[in-house]
Amino acid sequence: MKIKSYIGALALLLVLSLLAACGSDTNGSNNNGTGSDGKSGKETTLTFWHHYSTASPEEKTLTEQLIPQFEAANPGIKVKAVAYPWDQLHKKLQIGGSSNDLPDVARLDIIWVPEFQKQGLLVALDEKFADFDETAKGLLEGPLSTGKIGDHYYGLPLNTNTKVLFWNKAMLEGSGLSKAPETTEEFFTAIAQIKAQSGKAWGFGEPALQGWNILPWIWSNGGDVLSPAMDTAQGYLNSPATVDILTKLRAAAQAGQIAGFKPGDVPVTEGHAQGSYAMMAEGPWAFAQFESQFPDFKAGTAYFPRGSAGSIQVLGGEDLGIFSKENGEESWKFVKFLTSEAAQVSMGKVGQIPVNLKAMENSEIKNIAYFAPFLEQLKTSKARPPVAAWPQIDTVINDTMSSIFMTDRDIKSELDQAAAKIDELLKQ
The missing domain is CATH 3.40.190.10 (Periplasmic binding protein-like II)
Incomplete structure (x- = not known):
């Protein structure tokens, strides 16, 4: 009888072990009640x-x-x-x-x-x-x-956006301007006028020097980064149109009319609402930030300043x-x-x-x-080049623009070097 009882107990234990194994989670997910399929119990x-x-x-x-x-x-x-x-x-x-x-x-x-x-x-x-x-x-x-x-x-799209020109009405009106600039020529005249009126403020705030920030200026001025076939930067990033607009932007930055991209600069969106930057280019999320942090500030918007090729912002x-x-x-x-x-x-x-x-x-x-x-x-609006090497290309652009805007190095030479680096990335 003892032998039979022992065998019976052993058989029962084996059955219980098998049932436990069947109920375990073999792929590491938690087993806590009804699962995503409504049946398996897997969470x-x-x-x-x-x-x-x-x-x-x-x-x-x-x-x-x-x-x-x-x-x-x-x-x-x-x-x-x-x-x-x-x-x-x-x-x-x-x-x-x-x-x-x-x-x-x-x-x-x-x-x-x-x-x-x-x-x-x-x-x-x-x-x-x-x-x-x-x-x-x-x-x-x-x-x-x-x-x-x-x-x-x-990928499935989650949201889309672009940027427009934001302008602080009080700052522009205080500088004798009744509206936002419509062309790049008007833009450079306006930021010089704003700086002359208020030495502690800047005409335009630019938070960074990556493609997202710089490409709209280049595109609107008739320049580009890559060829239409997206196989070279030579003749595009270092074109006369690109050199021309970067020369104007650097001169404005050196004159204290543009700021925001250097470490320690006043944050651009906050600075725009608080009177540090008369203008900025930003997306729709800025309104949510204004509403939560600066509810009394009323932002004005306008199209990005039009250059020889039009008003082209980044998608x-x-x-x-x-x-x-x-x-x-x-x-x-x-x-x-x-x-x-x-x-x-x-x-x-x-x-x-x-x-x-x-x-x-x-x-x-x-x-x-x-x-x-x-x-x-x-x-x-225009999309940045859809090439696999774009993140690395963007790093080259950022480094090149930092060199251009923070030194007195020759702009054409800097762009020539950047174009050569980008062409090597495109070959990889």
């Missing part, structure tokens, strides 16, 4: 890396409204959002690609998509997800095209890219949610221009008056 945590500024209206809307709404509608899926500054996020993704430490989903600057696609890190959305075409139909065609590399889409925006190899379906659900009408309207109300067609027609979005100049400027 999936998605990591979402983004570059919304910490505590900004956009970041608060994402973490306090949208993510809780998504989790409530998708039991079993949790989202861990992690914010990084723009440049740090780019480096984090570059390093993660080598160390296999990547998020499930990331908010990508549109200029990063070719780079990460070339490295084989992004999921081809139209190949992986059967309802991609149906989802894509509901989004603006221009922003949608920023995620297409070759024959496939590696901005972000795409959502999926890096996940294990949580693809859950990641796609999150991506679709962030591009849905409801989510786009919520983010639109804090300054993010929607890409969802229904959101664009939503009455709450149409009532946002300050979107109007940006939507008009978008008609002549």
